[in-house]
Structures are given as structure tokens and as C-alpha cells.
Amino acid sequence: MGTAEAPGETTQKLLDIVAAKPAGYFARGLPQIRADQIAAVDQTQRAIFAQNAVPILSGLAQSTGVRAASVALQTRPGSSYGHGDRSPGLSGHSAGQSDGSGDLLSDLLAGQAAAQGKLTELLTGPLPEALPRFATVTDIPAVWNQGDRSVGQWDGSVLERFWRNIAAELPIIGVPAKVDLMNAGISAEFLLRLPPAPYPFDVDLTKAAAGEALFAENCGTCHRPRNEARYPVIGTDMNRAQVLNPAGSAMFLAAFQAACHDPEFGYTDTYGRRIEPCTMPAYRILRDTTEAANQGYLAPPLDGIWARAPYLHNGSVPTLAQLLKPASRAPVFLRGVIDYDPDEVGWMWQPADLDSYRARYPTVSLHDTARDGWSNRGHDRDLMIEGRLHRLDWSDPALSDQAGALIEYLKTR
């Protein structure tokens, strides 16, 4: 990398690329800049880059090294992605998915080992206890209307709204000390009442009204705002719910608390309350999910659900129609197509069309429900709750009108 005065080879290459850009290039498209200011702004931007190129590149090289070690750890035999064909692609392989928790654990382990000069031990010694032994890939949950979601993450593990954003920032940034606290606070308030995008196609309101009654009877007990219960009874893939063992949980909490690098940090929330997250006790940050009795998934509020496809925490069911009719669920389907199917409610997914979709959408990938963490089981059996039958399986052709009405209603949420 060199220094600002004597740049190294890579730094010099980047500086040359910047210098070769035409005059005004780095002021182009910036809002509220008059034509007579372009030259000065362009000069300032170039100077800022030249001054900071070395620290930026060094930071990148360091974090890339830790991330590379983390990937090597994750793909070791027996590790989270080390099960050959049974493992899904590493996190990021599939559009709209990530393994936030699993990645964070392995990044933290790699970061600690690098700091102690023990990367070789990490990659050749016994697998660390905190590291999950299976992939815990999930979809991105709905982030709108956080006010209706009183606990966060698919498994309800992260509590206060501020901390949910820290949990989201950490796996991206990797280093607790670099997390932006104010950003987490601003996002928490911005998302509090952010409405979902409304369904963009026509809705049959008569059908939807029939569906609303069916929803109240069969679904509303669980899918209601601020329901903090977790439902292992629903029987969906349990990998994500089991991601934290006691060693991993301790590591998570320590990383969250380390992210609070400014103990004085605080802000006023939408309700006028003073929030001082860095003084919060552990029980307001992370709920214990290390024992089977505490593991399961939240029944999320279903507002904006049309846009959340594919469904379930692991995105394993492409459409609402297939979610309601478990007998019709596709064992293999495409992710990453952005043509919408308003009948089934979800993105187009047919694997037979892989080649033509891939030509249009380069990030299209295959979701194979036989892979670790990607199972499409669960939410497929009728349940007795408080003495009342809740129908979850609408596969019977005799129920097709009712399933259609439910789907129509869900479009209005």
C-alpha cells in the first residue's frame, strides 16, 4: 500500500485511474451543484481520495483477509458449509439471502484468531465450539412497520429495535468498533412506521372479504402484531433457530456490547423517550435461544406479504399458493427472477425456464430444498390451538375457492 507520500504499487494504480478520469468527473450528478462549482468540487473529491487511499486500501486488505479466513473456516469438512453437495452455496450465493448469524460467528472467530496470530490453528485445529455445524441461511425479513414487530430476527432473539440494527450491521462490517451507532438509531426510527409497498396489481375485493373471515378463523391467532411467541410446532427447518449454542451466544452478546464503543451514545426516539442503548442490560439485547425449549420462529405480521416471496424464514416456498397447498410445493425452484405471478402470488420460479431467465437476470440461482437449511417442510399441518382447529393445509381441491380467497385477502395486507 505504501504511505500517502510514497504510495505502493496498488495504491498508485488506483490513483492513476482516478487521475485519468475527465475533468469534472467526480462532481457529476451531485445534487445542488452549480456549473461554476463543478471544477472546485471535483478537485476536492480527488484530494480527499488521494489523502485517504492508503488507509482505505489497508482496511480493505485486512478485512478481506479475515473474511477469506472466515470462508475457509466455514467450508472446512464438518463445518457450517463443509458438507459437500448437502451444503447450500455459501452465504450470498442466492439473491435475497444471507447467513447473517452464521457469518458473524465465523467472522468474529477469524477476527480474534487473526489478532492473536493464530489463523493457522483456526484452520487446522478442532472446529471452534461457537461455530454452527450446519448452514443457517435466511431470507431478509420484512423491515417495514417495525412498531408491529416488537422483537426482531426470525427467531425473536434480538430485542430492542436499536439492537436489531446493530445485529444487521455487524455481519456486514465485521468489526464491532466500526459500527455506526447513530445510523442504527436513525434506521430504528425510520422503520418504526414505514408502510409496506402496496400490492401493485388488481385485487378482487369480494373474494378478499371472504378471505378476511377465513384469515381471522385460521391464521390471526398467530399472525397478529406484536406477537412475541415462537412456534416450534409449525415444523419448519430448524437450522436457523438453533444457530446459537452457549459459546456462540456469549460471543454474540460480547460483539454487540463491543459495538457500543461510545458509552455516552444516546438519542431521542419517535415517542420522545431518551434511548441510551449502551447502558442497557443484556436481557434487553439478546433473548436466550440456546436451549430447545426456547427455539422456534415468530409468526410475523403479514403486511406487505406479496413482496416477501419466496416464503418462510429460509425462503423455501416460492409462492403463497404453494405455502397454503403443501402438496404442491416445488422441491427445486428459481430465485432471483423479478417477473411477478399475480395468481400464485410470488416471483416466477419454474426451473425449466432457467436458461431464458438467466439470460435476463444474471443473479438467478436454484433453490434445492434437499440442501442443508433449505428444507421446505412445515406450516403444512392443521393445528388445534386453544381448542379450535386452524387449517394450514389447503391442498384438497375441494378447498380451492377458499385458498383463492385467502390469497386474495393477503394481497390487501
Ligand code: HEC
Ligand atoms: C400456529 C401459529 C400459526 C398459524 C395458525 C398460522 N401461521 Fe403462518 N406462520 C407461523 C410461523 C411460526 C411462521 C414462520 C415460519 C418460518 O419462517 O419458518 C409462519 C409463516 C407464514 C408465512 C410466511 C411469512 C414470510 O415472511 O415468509 C405466511 C405467508 C403465513 N405464515 C401465512 C399464514 C396463513 C395464511 C395462515 C392461515 C391459513 C397461517 N399462516 C396460520 C405460524 C402460524
